[in-house]
Amino acid sequence: MKLINNQNIMIVGLGLMGGSYAKALKRLDFHIAAIDKNPDSIEYALNHGIIDEGYTQPDETALKKSDIIIFGLYPGIFKKWIAENQHMFKSGAIITDVTGVKSCIVYDIQSVLREDVKFIAAHPMAGREVYGVQNSTEKMFRDANFIVVPTDKNTGEEIEWCKELGRLLGFINVTVLSPEEHDRMIGFVSQLTHCIAVALMTCSDNTHLADYTADSFRDLTRIANINEVMWSELFLLNKEPLLADIDRFMNELQTIRNLLENDDREGLKAKMRLSTERRAAFNKR
């Protein structure tokens, strides 16, 4: 199982991420087809040479010749789409995805999927605060992490295939996590930070302070500009790990608040020293 440049790739869901995959892979001379229910997205992608073929609904002829199918759909739709359309897949096809939550998706799909088709999950940890194929760009992969998320059903060969895909797309860092490890990680580094940014914007109307903000505030709330349909779905699908993260964070903030209330300067300094020390691990390498 190798990625060969003349293979046919089908992208289902041609949004920001699907479009960015299409751009990166087309440059490598793969043949790219796409299905998206929005005719504007398909028309834009065809007119701009992002894809070679486009459809606004599942097309049997196109799917039958697809060696690789990449799903850029929201989690809920994704499962339904597979159930309804997998009879059209080519025997021996390999499927991957871009979904931001894994435990609730990967096992379900693998359990209903045809025996002669393989699904190896992945999470390209890249994004922008804008949406749609019109804003897609493979540049967003350059500094980003690509996580392959296999289950026990996946072979070593499938895992290697998916790692190679991440490297071909241009990700700087390609790693492997189990669905459960992935979801705990994403709860902390991505979903909790989005909850915090939203709470900071909604806790009071502070828009009159816009003239006074420092970069710290701007950086922290960049992600407060948020796609509510996608993120509410991601939060709810990763509810248990995310609730645990929010609670752990709030307990700690309460502790810091109490140090402040009690004028405990040394206690505050100890927290700041620990923070500085740990943050050093996150500097870009």
Next chain:
Amino acid sequence: MKLINNQNIMIVGLGLMGGSYAKALKRLDFHIAAIDKNPDSIEYALNHGIIDEGYTQPDETALKKSDIIIFGLYPGIFKKWIAENQHMFKSGAIITDVTGVKSCIVYDIQSVLREDVKFIAAHPMAGREVYGVQNSTEKMFRDANFIVVPTDKNTGEEIEWCKELGRLLGFINVTVLSPEEHDRMIGFVSQLTHCIAVALMTCSDNTHLADYTADSFRDLTRIANINEVMWSELFLLNKEPLLADIDRFMNELQTIRNLLENDDREGLKAKMRLSTERRAAFNKR
């Protein structure tokens, strides 16, 4: 009262901020002297042409000829320094500062200051995650806000003088706030965000996640690399507004947490829509 290029400027406290003031003002042909108790800082600044004269303790001759004195000291030391050394100031001198909290400083200093010397407070809202004159650069003023913080004791002429100083330093945005308005604003846009970043790093040891972080997490925790001496002092000096901000933020995060626990998708989406709408006001203009 005008800023004239051949005036003598004294900078007391030659750290990151004092050094950056020195660089910006020296380029405009002011004569720059500095006092800092650290001989390495003075030597570095002299060797690199950042200042014209340097002292490691208050120097009467140098102070007596200083038309303008700029204080880059921590708040606690600042008040003490004025009380002990103001007898050396030139009659008619004007004083300003860079302190990050105001109510607890400005009134005290104005009440003990000699009648023939004026103090007009300012807060240059710029910073870096590194310290010392060695890292100073006037570039950090370019995208930043300069806030003049007068009291009833300050004349319109003093306020205009300080606004002009902010513009000369290169700040893109120069505004005026009362000490109380300033402290409420800074509690929310700066101190609360620093508390959040620290709590996110200290709530659990997540350094093993460094390989998986997205930009959102990196941006949000950039300020978790924090000078514990300065920030613990700033937090304690602005305790009441900051405690109110932390409580307001935690209540809101608790509300969002409960929407998630109760599977209230529409409630989550409404919060995200409000967040997105408000965040638009903070985009750089």
